[in-house]
Amino acid sequence: MVAIDKNKPICVTGASGYIASWIVKYLLDDGFLVHATVRDSSKESSVAHLLKAANGAKGTLKLFDADLIQEGSFTKAIEGCELVIHTASPFVIKGFTDPYEALIRPAVEGTDNVLKSCNAVESVRRVVLTSSVASIYGDAVEILKAPGGVFTEQLWNNTSSESHQPYSYSKVMAERRAWEICKNQSRWDLVTINPSLVMGPSLTTQTQSTSIDVMRDLGSGRQRTGVPLLEFGIVDVREVAKAHISAGFNPDAEGRHILSAHTASLLQMATILRARFPKYPLPKKQLPKFLVKLVAPIAAGVSRDFIQKNVGYALKFDNSRSTSSLGVRYRPLTETLCEHFAQMIEDGLLKRR
Numbered sequence: 001m002v003a004i005d006k007n008k009p010i011c012v013t014g015a016s017g018y019i020a021s022w023i024v025k026y027l028l029d030d031g032f033l034v035h036a037t038v039r040d041s042s043k044e045s046s047v048a049h050l051l052k053a054a055n056g057a058k059g060t061l062k063l064f065d066a067d068l069i070q071e072g073s074f075t076k077a078i079e080g081c082e083l084v085i086h087t088a089s090p091f092v093i094k095g096f097t098d099p100y101e102a103l104i105r106p107a108v109e110g111t112d113n114v115l116k117s118c119n120a121v122e123s124v125r126r127v128v129l130t131s132s133v134a135s136i137y138g139d140a141v142e143i144l145k146a147p148g149g150v151f152t153e154q155l156w157n158n159t160s161s162e163s164h165q166p167y168s169y170s171k172v173m174a175e176r177r178a179w180e181i182c183k184n185q186s187r188w189d190l191v192t193i194n195p196s197l198v199m200g201p202s203l204t205t206q207t208q209s210t211s212i213d214v215m216r217d218l219g220s221g222r223q224r225t226g227v228p229l230l231e232f233g234i235v236d237v238r239e240v241a242k243a244h245i246s247a248g249f250n251p252d253a254e255g256r257h258i259l260s261a262h263t264a265s266l267l268q269m270a271t272i273l274r275a276r277f278p279k280y281p282l283p284k285k286q287l288p289k290f291l292v293k294l295v296a297p298i299a300a301g302v303s304r305d306f307i308q309k310n311v312g313y314a315l316k317f318d319n320s321r322s323t324s325s326l327g328v329r330y331r332p333l334t335e336t337l338c339e340h341f342a343q344m345i346e347d348g349l350l351k352r353r
């Protein structure tokens with residue numbers, strides 16, 4: 001049981017990111033002193049939305065520069081904090097050639113570095129880590145073997161690797177490393193948040209998060225000929241942010257927490273959006289698996305193995321720990337998707353029609 005002193009600063013790593021910027025905003029609104037780490041605080045595009053959130057809020061924002069692959073670079077930001085919320089980790093699934101350097105090294109070495117700094121700073125009592133459902137399962141087909149046909153916090157992704165699902169591999173290796181480091185000391189405890197695909201309005205247009213790409217691909221017309229039967233767990237970014245804060249301050253919070261409100265296929269998401277945004281070239285058809293297998297490796301750079309193991313499976317997540325232990329209340333899917341889409345139009349990330 002850990003009671004965090006609310007008068008002490010809270011450290012949030014990767015503060016400029018899609019999820020973290022909501023965490024920072026809520027903390028500032030609640031009057032906290034936030035030690036926010038970014039890679040480069042002199043880059044206006046990385047911090048403008050954080051400064052805007054701080055402007056007029058009850059709390060105070062202090063920016064620190066820190067890089068995941070630079071040992072010791074988080075120590076200064078963590079000094080004086082009892083609570084550290086570690087979100088920084090790349091969430092990209094394409095556009096790189098070396099998965100180790102692009103994903104695995106920053107995720108695993110980064111977790112190592114942040115937690116070593118937590119070990120070095122006497123004040124730290126709790127670490128909340130942004131993990132993922134990607135550290136619970138690797139491919140959708142694993143649902144067939146999940147006890148009761150449901151993904152739970154008991155499960156671990158044992159199938160991803162550097163060459164197959166490297167993002168998922170980066171998340172499971174980082175979370176495993178975090179539990180290992182936690183076990184070897186007794187001053188701070190670890191609580192993990194394991195969200196499925198996070199959607200909902202973003203406070204920044206600069207994020208590289210795949211969450212934004214999924215919505216852009218749906219709304220831009222890129223998928224107008226049809227989409228594979230790919231199903232996702234989906235959760236609103238605002239619920240994910242609040243869950244991190246609740247995990248930080250609930251003295252009894254412990255262990256892993258799946259954050260997933262709904263499951264929907266790409267076509268179901270498009271159908272919900274079309275009702276509100278009828279002028280957009282959203283996909284209307286589901287493509288047969290054999291056709292996806294044939295064209296996806298060339299059209300989308302996705303392997304046949306990925307298609308085989310992920311297309312056509314219905315997912316189910318047990319989110320009961322998030323509601324009982326963290327008090328999460330999930331909003332309707334329509335609200336999450338439509339508010340996200342509307343905000344992307346507003347920000348010029350989708351053409352106004």
Ligand code: NAP
Pocket residue numbers: 013014015016017018019020038039040046066067068069087088089090091106130131132133171194195196197198199207208209210211
């Ligand atoms: P995001 O907007 O791209 O945020 C990622 C953050 O990581 C950025 O602030 C980025 O900083 C930081 N980062 C990346 N490489 C870094 C490095 N070498 N040193 C320091 N910081 C670095 O993506 P997000 O969706 O908010 O993801 C945040 C976390 O949530 C990640 O751990 C991700 O795995 C996890 N997650 C996301 C989802 C989702 O659907 N979005 C679902 C489950 C879990 P810069 O701004 O400096 O690049």
